[in-house]
Amino acid sequence: MNKITFLLIFGTLQCLVAQVKISPDGILRTSQTHTFQRMGYQNVLSNVNYPSQNYDVTQRQNEVIIAEVRIRQKQEEKYRKRLQILLDEAVNEFSPIYYLPSNISKQGASYYQKAFQNLKQMSNNSFSVREAVFTVENAFYENEEDYLEFEKVVKQTGDFLRQKMTELGYDSNSNLAKNFTLFQFFTDTLEIKSKNLKHLPLEYDFEDFWGRDDHSKIFVKKLLSTGKGQCHSLPLFYMILAEEIDADVYLTFSPNHSYIKFQDNHKKKWYNVELTNQTLTTDAFVLQSGYVKAEAIQQGIYINPLTKSQLKANMIVDLASGYIYKYGYDEFVSEMIHEALQIDPKSITGHLIKSNYNNYKVKYVFNKLGITKNNFENEIKKHPAAIELLKKMINQHKTIAALGYQEMPEEAYQKWLTSIDKQGNKQQQKQLKLKLNTPIKQ
Amino acid sequence: MKQTLILIIALFLSMNVLSQDRKQLYNDALEELHCMLKGSCKISFKKAVMQVENAYLYGTLDTIAFNQDIKILSSLAKTLVKSKFLKYKERDSIKIKKYAALFSVLNDTIPIILSDGEDYNYVPYRYDFEDIWGVKSWKNMFVSKLLETGKGNCHSLPYLYKILAEELGVDAYLALAPNHVYIKHQNIKDGWYNTELTSGIFPIDAWLMASGYIHLDAIRNKLYMEALDDKQSIAMCVIDLAEGYNRAFPANNEEFALKASEIALEYYPHYINARILRAETKKKIFERNVDDKFGEFTKEVYKDELFKNMFLEIQNEYAMIHHSGYRRMPEEMYLNWLTSLKEERKKYENKKITNHN
Numbered sequence: 001m002n003k004i005t006f007l008l009i010f011g012t013l014q015c016l017v018a019q020v021k022i023s024p025d026g027i028l029r030t031s032q033t034h035t036f037q038r039m040g041y042q043n044v045l046s047n048v049n050y051p052s053q054n055y056d057v058t059q060r061q062n063e064v065i066i067a068e069v070r071i072r073q074k075q076e077e078k079y080r081k082r083l084q085i086l087l088d089e090a091v092n093e094f095s096p097i098y099y100l101p102s103n104i105s106k107q108g109a110s111y112y113q114k115a116f117q118n119l120k121q122m123s124n125n126s127f128s129v130r131e132a133v134f135t136v137e138n139a140f141y142e143n144e145e146d147y148l149e150f151e152k153v154v155k156q157t158g159d160f161l162r163q164k165m166t167e168l169g170y171d172s173n174s175n176l177a178k179n180f181t182l183f184q185f186f187t188d189t190l191e192i193k194s195k196n197l198k199h200l201p202l203e204y205d206f207e208d209f210w211g212r213d214d215h216s217k218i219f220v221k222k223l224l225s226t227g228k229g230q231c232h233s234l235p236l237f238y239m240i241l242a243e244e245i246d247a248d249v250y251l252t253f254s255p256n257h258s259y260i261k262f263q264d265n266h267k268k269k270w271y272n273v274e275l276t277n278q279t280l281t282t283d284a285f286v287l288q289s290g291y292v293k294a295e296a297i298q299q300g301i302y303i304n305p306l307t308k309s310q311l312k313a314n315m316i317v318d319l320a321s322g323y324i325y326k327y328g329y330d331e332f333v334s335e336m337i338h339e340a341l342q343i344d345p346k347s348i349t350g351h352l353i354k355s356n357y358n359n360y361k362v363k364y365v366f367n368k369l370g371i372t373k374n375n376f377e378n379e380i381k382k383h384p385a386a387i388e389l390l391k392k393m394i395n396q397h398k399t400i401a402a403l404g405y406q407e408m409p410e411e412a413y414q415k416w417l418t419s420i421d422k423q424g425n426k427q428q429q430k431q432l433k434l435k436l437n438t439p440i441k442q
Numbered sequence: 443m444k445q446t447l448i449l450i451i452a453l454f455l456s457m458n459v460l461s462q463d464r465k466q467l468y469n470d471a472l473e474e475l476h477c478m479l480k481g482s483c484k485i486s487f488k489k490a491v492m493q494v495e496n497a498y499l500y501g502t503l504d505t506i507a508f509n510q511d512i513k514i515l516s517s518l519a520k521t522l523v524k525s526k527f528l529k530y531k532e533r534d535s536i537k538i539k540k541y542a543a544l545f546s547v548l549n550d551t552i553p554i555i556l557s558d559g560e561d562y563n564y565v566p567y568r569y570d571f572e573d574i575w576g577v578k579s580w581k582n583m584f585v586s587k588l589l590e591t592g593k594g595n596c597h598s599l600p601y602l603y604k605i606l607a608e609e610l611g612v613d614a615y616l617a618l619a620p621n622h623v624y625i626k627h628q629n630i631k632d633g634w635y636n637t638e639l640t641s642g643i644f645p646i647d648a649w650l651m652a653s654g655y656i657h658l659d660a661i662r663n664k665l666y667m668e669a670l671d672d673k674q675s676i677a678m679c680v681i682d683l684a685e686g687y688n689r690a691f692p693a694n695n696e697e698f699a700l701k702a703s704e705i706a707l708e709y710y711p712h713y714i715n716a717r718i719l720r721a722e723t724k725k726k727i728f729e730r731n732v733d734d735k736f737g738e739f740t741k742e743v744y745k746d747e748l749f750k751n752m753f754l755e756i757q758n759e760y761a762m763i764h765h766s767g768y769r770r771m772p773e774e775m776y777l778n779w780l781t782s783l784k785e786e787r788k789k790y791e792n793k794k795i796t797n798h799n
Contacts, residue, residue: 287652294647294667295634303658401633 085384097368098385100361103327108142112323115139116336119316124309124343130154130240132315137219140322145221153224158244160199161185163192178247179262179271180432182238187278202237203228204276210256210410215325231257234275239311250305251314253348255291255408257417261305270305276417280432289416295404301348313344320353329360351400358393365389461691467497468687472702475683478676479709485672488512488605490679495584498686503586511589515602516609518564519543522552523610532630540612541627541637548603549642567602568593569640575621575773580689583682596622596780599639604675615669616678618714619650620771622780626669634669635795641783649790655779660767665714677710681719696730699723714768721759728752 103109115135122132130151138145161181162172170177184190190199205228211218220237223229229237235251235258242249249262252272259281260273274281283303286292296302306314320336334357340350365386366372371379380387471493477483478490496503522543530538546552552564570593576583585601588594594602600616600623607614615626617636625637638645650656650667660666670678684702688694703720706713729739731752736743743749771779783790 283658284652287648290646290648292647292651293634294651294661297651297658297661298664298668300662404634406633 088384098365098389100330100364102332103330104332106327109323109327111139111143112319112327113332114143115319116316116332116339119312119319120339122312124312126308127312129236129243129311132312133220133236133240136315136319136322137216137221139319140216140219140326141221150221154240154244157185157241160190160192160197161241161245163195163197164190167192167194174265175248175262176264176432178242178245179249179273182241182245182247183273183280185241186234186238186275200227201278202234202275204234204278205230206414211325215322229275231259231276235260235273238273238275251311252303252305254286254302255289255406256413259286288419289408289412291406291408291412293404293406295402296348296406297404299346299403301346301403301405310344310347313340313347313350316340316343317347317350317353321349324353324356329357333357346403348400348403348405351396351403352405355393355396355400358389358396362389362393464497464500464690467501468683468690468698471497471683472680472698472705475676475680476705479673479680479705485676487601487608487672487675487679490676491585491601491605494679494683494686495586497683498580498584498690499586508586508589512605512609515547516606518552519547519606519610522546530629530631534630537612538629540607540610541614544603544606544610544614545637545642547606548599548639565592567599569599570595571777574777580686596624596640600625603637603639615671616675617669618666620656620666620769621776628669632792632794635792638783640780643783643787643790644792644795645783645790646792649783655771655775657767657769659765660714660769663766664712665766665768670710674710674713677706677713677716680706681713681716684719696723696727700727712766714763714766717759717763718768721756721763724752724756724759728756 104113115138118135119132122128131147134145134147134150138147161178164185165172165177165181168181170181185199187201189201191197202223205217205226208214208217209230211230211232216222218230218232220229220233220240223233223237238260239249239251247262249260252259252261259275262271262273263269264271272281272283272285274285286303292302316336317340320333320340323336324333333353337350337354337357340347341354344350369379369383369386371383371386380390474483474493475490478485492503492505492508496505519540520543523539526539526543526546528535528539528542532538547566549566551566554562554564556562567588570582570591573579573582574595576595576597581587582595583597585594585598585605588598588602603625604614604616615628617624617626625639626634627637628634636645636647636649647667651658651661656666680702684699684706687698687702699719700723703716703723706716707720710716728749732739732743732749735746735749744753
């Protein structure tokens with residue numbers, strides 16, 4: 001026995017030696033490939049030639065046919081299996097396990113569907129901001145708000161602003177003048193003495209300023225009824241009034257925050273209006289928060305004035321956040337966010353909601369399929385659709401990281417908002433007043 | 443008398459030969475870098491940097507010593523990786539450990555016990571505040587100078603870091619700020635973060651953005667603060683090479699710089715230093731042509747269609763550079779900004795990264 005193994009080993013060794021030739025220059029080289037090829041060719045020839053001497057031609061043909069059929073059968077088997085897997089996957093995709101249970105039958109949820117349809121139908125480039133904001137908030141209040149009432153308030157405020165501008169002798173076509181009046185309306189006490197009208201400044205509400213406990217805190221309706229708003233409602237109301245008096249303004253995002261940007265009459269200089277602390281700020285103020293990465297600016301998710309269609313995408317995102325607050329995540333959330341991201345592929349809030357939706361869904365599906373941390377590796381293989389879901393979730397995290405997003409803690413946010421130097425700002429306002437050629441009241 | 447004359451002629455000839463050789467070295471180096479960019483040769487940042495420095499040094503760069511220094515430093519870093527304890531526990535913690543070790547090698551004093559039992563203190567590299575932009579001596583920008591003297595600047599320090607990262611098999615991205623180079627890294631937990639070698643801290647992006655020295659458009663247009671990939675880094679070496687050439691041959695026909703900037707811009711189209719070099723080179727060519735044909739710049743120049751177009755093209759290039767957000771930063775302003783990092787350390791330090799160590 002030992003001898004045989006020895007011989008076998010020796011034999012293989014010889015083979016190895018045979019293949020490695022030592023060239024004259026002393027470098028080991030394996031045999032060149034073309035000799036192998038030729039040998040192979042000869043082998044095939046001899047195999048074919050040999051049986052022809054023993055078998056009948058037809059028999060040989062039959063054998064060939066049988067062999068071919070067998071191969072074909074095997075292939076078909078393969079295809080069938082692959083098809084079955086694909087079918088299983090497709091069925092899985094449609095099985096209720098892979099769908100979040102719908103909340104649409106819950107009380108008031110259908111108003112959100114109607115609101116979504118309404119927003120979708122609005123023109124991307126020339127929709128009415130006031131109508132869109134009203135639609136979003138009205139869905140939350142289950143369509144119990146009165147649009148005409150809301151419009152009346154906006155119109156009256158518009159009249160007030162126009163009168164004030166006439167009283168101050170401002171150029172009624174100047175974008176700078178319109179914005180300055182608007183800014184004063186938000187931050188100062190404005191009076192029209194001839195008509196005995198007076199408007200007090202709008203305040204910043206430090207309580208629950210991100211609307212986490214009460215979503216309606218971020219609504220314009222809340223701002224109008226209490227005179228107190230935050231970084232969502234104040235800029236939106238500014239946008240609505242700007243639309244009414246035909247001023248050119250843009251909503252702009254920074255981490256967890258929004259503010260207003262507008263340009264002077266020659267479209268050369270940009271101004272930032274920070275309504276929460278009632279100042280005109282610079283871009284550096286936003287950057288100083290420390291939560292803006294270079295990637296975020298390069299990708300344009302912050303500090304870039306939103307176009308009209310981006311603003312619309314943002315209204316849809318707002319609608320979705322209201323829905324999530326009231327009813328949680330379901331497929332309707334995904335539908336809304338999909339629409340928003342189609343219009344504005346870089347909407348960071350849209351991406352964050354999409355990510356939360358994905359996380360929620362993975363958790364839900366894994367729970368349904370009984371996939372846990374311990375059996376993850378074995379179980380996940382059985383569910384290709386679940387793997388897909390997991391991939392989607394991870395990819396979404398990557399997308400958000402690539403956009404340069406960084407979470408800003410609440411304390412850091414508040415600290416940043418109150419860090420502005422108010423003195424420097426008064427100076428800037430004085431300069432603005434000078435620019436508008438009006439006497440400065442001391 | 444005759445002898446001196448012969449001597450002078452001989453000296454003159456030999457110098458001429460020397461400069462011919464140097465030109466050849468420059469052309470070869472450009473060829474080699476271009477080859478890396480085209481993808482025909484393997485990209486090696488170390489090799490690229492050595493080519494650039496060797497050409498300027500008349501081919502006298504001590505490559506053996508250079509390679510050996512790099513080897514010593516990278517093995518020191520490898521030893522540190524083994525002994526280092528890090529709080530960071532994500533999946534990519536091995537990579538982060540290597541970054542931390544590299545940072546130590548360049549910034550920390552490291553006590554080492556030699557094989558014979560003697561204590562030895564490894565002294566890290568320091569920032570050289572003298573001649574930071576290589577105005578007095580172009581060699582001050584070189585990694586070889588840093589290795590020899592232990593003192594470097596915002597050019598040689600990050601370059602050395604990138605070379606060492608390449609040796610350790612981890613990625614390090616060079617990133618630009620006005621007249622400045624720093625390092626960008628990415629980890630799972632914090633995403634992108636910065637490593638600043640001149641003052642040895644991890645500054646947040648606000649240091650660059652909010653300091654007021656960089657126009658926002660320059661960030662938007664990726665002139666600065668972009669993590670540069672390997673080809674972009676080689677493109678940077680191409681421009682280093684061209685700038686060295688202009689220093690080596692102050693009166694040249696601008697062909698080399700023009701060719702180099704075109705190559706660099708092909709692979710890194712928004713590289714601000716390449717765009718500036720191209721514009722300046724075109725301007726020099728234009729001025730020389732004006733001198734040759736008109737003697738001085740008069741209205742006559744503008745009437746010539748060819749010259750007019752050349753002028754407009756140059757003007758257009760400068761305008762594009764301005765629009766992209768580029769502003770020149772004087773040396774004093776640069777130093778103020780650089781030292782602001784140390785003075786306002788608390789404000790700009792990325793505590794998340796510092797805490798990992």
